[in-house]
Amino acid sequence: MIKFPNDFLWGAAASAPQTEGHSSRNGKSATTWDKWFELAPEKFNDNQGPENTSNTYEMFVEDVVNMRKIGMNSYRTSISWARLLPDGQNLNDEAVNFYRTYFQTMIDNGIEPIINLFHFDMPWWLMEKGGWENRESVDDFAYYAQVAFEQFGDLVHRWTTFNEPTVHIECGYLYGYHYPAVVDLRRAIQVGYHTLMAHVMAVQKFHQVNVDGQIGIILNVLPAYSRSDDAKDLGAKAISDLLSSRSFLDPVVLGHVPNELVKLLKRNELLPEINDNDKQLIIDNTVDFVGINYYQPRRVQAPKNPNFPAKMPSDWFESYDWPDKRVNPYRGWEIYPPALYDIAIMMRDEYGNIPWYVSENGMGVADEERFIDDTGMINDQYRIDFMKEHLEQLHRGIEAGSNCFGYHMWTFVDCWSWLNGYRNRYGFYRLDLNNNYKRTVKKSGLWFQQITQNNGF
Template sequence: MQRTVTLPEGFFLGAAASAWQTEGWVGKKDNQDSYMDLWYKKHTTAWHSGYGPTVATDFYERYQEDVDLMKAIGLQSYRTSLNWSRFLTDYENVVVDEEYASYFDRMLDACIAAGVEPMVCLEHYELPAELFEKYGGWASKHVVDLYVKYAEAAFQRFGKKVKYWFAFNEPIVVQTRVYLDALRWPFERDTDKWMAWNYNKALATNRAMKVYKEGGYRIEGGKFGTIINVEMAYPRSKCAFDQEAADMYDLFYNKVFLDPAIKGEFPKELFAILEQYGVRVDRTEEELRDIRENTMDWIGLNLYHPNRVKGRETAINPKAPFHPNFFYEEWQMPGRRMNPHRGWEIGPEIIYDMGLRMRDEYGNIDWFVSESGMGVENEGRYRDESGTIQDDYRIDFIKEHIDCAVKAANAGSNCKGYMLWAFTDNVSPQNAFKNRYGLVEIDLEHNRDRHLKKSAAFYQQTIETKQFTLEDTTGEYK
């Protein structure tokens, strides 16, 4: 049975990327590596087929091609990041690299001329490598101060062109992979550092908002926010044992950033639990006041897949450093739909469910889906005789997820739009170009040439008509 999904008035459709995953910066300048560049150099073999951020999609040189494609599709907004490590040549004294800043100016101008609203994130894993090695990155309060100075320099340089700014993209990811799970270089287990990064990034978020407000950088209609990768955690059952597991997962991976950004405070139980397990969080009343008084205008939520947990049924090694999984174990729901390439469950209902949480738990703040997408390996096998990748699986994915965003909006949640990850295929941590996400193919065998996929035509039509038809097999989300 088919039905028509109509986008609400003012609901925008866009696409996202980041600086480090697209730009490339080969041979431009020394000593401007980000943490991601440093990781790639230190552990290149961890990256699929050796592809990394050095060339990426070569967006730095070819941004006009991509903007022309954005215009052809009718893309309403494009989110990328300003690469902190490249924007400045001196992080202590906030000296701007004019070559990089000039490129970014031209890129913004090209987007605006094409009718594409640029959205700029101040940090998408691009912590300068120098600050990581010298100060321990976000474990340092000094790095918080340097970030705020960097943010102000960005506002001063681009504030007349950029309406929508974001403090971070996925602020919990790097430290979770490095210090909590030891999955990325330098493979260190240290829960104190993990929580220090969490707290200091939350502090930096609200202090950047303070500078944005007090410095008069808000242009007409301008907003400042942050982008959080919320992980909807569903309990195995309704029993209290499983529900508590889901609540604890939510506390440590979602509320740790949602609450200070939106409510201006950390959940009271967070610090109490951490202290119970000997995890120290260095905080002052002045810092907590800045967090309280400088909450976000709106929030971007990255929503990819459901997480499912159950109460922990196996013992924890008493020598293990504290980890949130002391309270839960992962659970795989029988019969779940999967994206076998990425290993993620497909569950568009996460968008609707999170929308209701924004409505009911977070003051119905304005929000939008800042990332949602489907990574697929070996997409070339779906190429037709004309050379176009027939990615109907991606079209179906997008339809179902936009549908849930629209349902959330129709249920009274202030959902303002949907942004696909990603506009083009791009480099991802370790996976590099293995899983492709883009509306636009990056042809690695032919000079990184760009080719529109079938999904690009669908996106274009949806933007033009503000509706699409959906094969309704999921039923209504209650």
């Protein structure tokens, strides 16, 4: 049997905008998702917008009981900035009561809440000021973080600032998948820098408020693998890792922006605007732990006809179609579990063996009703196989000395997923949108229960 360390965190991850519902009620103000759905509903799968999602706002007690049934001892979700501070300044008392009751219910059921502050849900009032392009956003976020720590710091002892910051940067300012759907590398870099500084200032607030606990960040890591050992291909791999991983890992863990990144941006006339004391703030406000979201690797090769100065990341590296890859056909993502071992070794050797955990790993599948068996349960053996393979590689990394303390799947119950709505399902529990959001456990949930009981498999 593969056994994991004592006190290992077994759980799942989600977010406020993807689960809570009540998006325009109970004192919450609009986010970019609410406004975008209002402005361009045709962009959203099957007219599925952010208003209702999984209705956790009403059903959180049932959800927590269901978490306990499958043995979860931890759960990561987020607070909605637009719910807690609808105008950025004034506290929504109903939101405080909701979150305090939600978190206390988890604790009462033996489930540790790990709470994230930002999961792609920019408040509209801030977007109207320029969003992350505006340096004011750094102070606005720091104030929000301070309020959250003050209101919930007695209940929550593991905090994270951002989920996958490179995603809202790339999707919002390079590839058009998130609002404002801009395609502009220079603006994307400035957004990325302000996001980093917002994180740094939130960490500073955490220490000033003197919360009893730890603070970290959730980063998506796409380990790059080069087409060949040719110097140009290896150079493309290095830049891919620099942008996708090191751009945030280095400053938040090691306390400095990579020199290679500064040189790359300077050479391409893309350096962001910074403040004089930013460098010291980054040095002084590193994290206690890191969450790593891993779904797929990145296969890269040297670009054939790059622009200079660069206009897009594809001027530094291009995708390479590895002929031996396995792919999840519903997302088009490669399934490559060995990368999780490589991540574990990277965290051990390059980041001081800082405590870290797998904050997301998962497999989205469309039309899962095809797999309902004679008992009425979705037989998602493919998800079980996916978990097994990744956990085997993670265990290898832990045995090699990597300081990993947990594994969270995306997600606990099928959730709304941005423009994709409910096209692909990820949960341990099936969500029936046509039957009052009924939750029904899948076979993977029962398998996960066995893992948690045995602390391994």
